[in-house]
Amino acid sequence: MKIATLDGIRLHYREDGDPDGQPVVFANSLGTDLRLWDEVLPHLPKGLRLIRYDKRGHGLSEAPAAPYAMGQLVHDVEMLLDHLQVRDAVFVGLSIGGMIAQGLAAKRLDLVRAVVLSNTAAKIGTRDMWAERIAKTESEGLAAMSDAVLERWFAPAFHETDAIHGWRAMLERQPAHGYAGCCAAIAGTDFMTTTAALRLPLLAIAGSDDGSTPADLVRETADLVPGAEFALIRGAGHLPCAEKPEEYARILSDFLAAQGCL
Numbered sequence: 001m002k003i004a005t006l007d008g009i010r011l012h013y014r015e016d017g018d019p020d021g022q023p024v025v026f027a028n029s030l031g032t033d034l035r036l037w038d039e040v041l042p043h044l045p046k047g048l049r050l051i052r053y054d055k056r057g058h059g060l061s062e063a064p065a066a067p068y069a070m071g072q073l074v075h076d077v078e079m080l081l082d083h084l085q086v087r088d089a090v091f092v093g094l095s096i097g098g099m100i101a102q103g104l105a106a107k108r109l110d111l112v113r114a115v116v117l118s119n120t121a122a123k124i125g126t127r128d129m130w131a132e133r134i135a136k137t138e139s140e141g142l143a144a145m146s147d148a149v150l151e152r153w154f155a156p157a158f159h160e161t162d163a164i165h166g167w168r169a170m171l172e173r174q175p176a177h178g179y180a181g182c183c184a185a186i187a188g189t190d191f192m193t194t195t196a197a198l199r200l201p202l203l204a205i206a207g208s209d210d211g212s213t214p215a216d217l218v219r220e221t222a223d224l225v226p227g228a229e230f231a232l233i234r235g236a237g238h239l240p241c242a243e244k245p246e247e248y249a250r251i252l253s254d255f256l257a258a259q260g261c262l
């Protein structure tokens, strides 16, 4: 198991693939850990250096007292990539992970050569919506919200699979204050202006049944950046990498090939 203590925060990460290959970094969504990418990685071409990590408050990373700020989440991964001596990575971020991707690309272009913004936006939800979710998480715990969250995560057919129970367990086992801390970071984030100033290769991925960041919202963020590409995965919700991993990997592989990464 790999843990790096960086500026006082313990971050859990994992590396797969070729240590000398093109780095591809994956950032997870709210309520998930780095296993979010388990089904995608085996379908990616060989020769890539695949780096995943748990953001603060999630998975096996430390969960300091909430709330967190988006700047802290960006700084955490910035330190991790410096620690791993990564430069010019393709950064794949899903939902809050996609917000981290936008923040990192705006701050440290030396670390990021291209971004994949999956099921995310420059701004997600409203302050009131997040305040409500934080209050419920703190008072009732994550299990009280998991039905509603899973409705947004997956299209109807996936709810009939055994795998749905694993995703529920992953969500409910996150530290409640870590989850709430990340909700606060999302509530305080509006990257409209900074993302519109980005000039780098960008692929946005959306799910047709995404109840959290609907496809139109994802496309709106992609449209901020000249030349951005957009891919829609039909029959998938907010976590298409879990629901349609082969299609997700194909879209990602095509993008990596177009960037000369393969």
Ligand SMILES: O=C(O)CC1=CCC(=O)O1
Pocket: 028, 029, 030, 031, 094, 095, 096, 097, 124, 149, 152, 186, 211, 212, 238
């Ligand atoms: O609505 C959800 O729970 C999904 C979500 C919103 C931001 C994020 O990272 O996940």
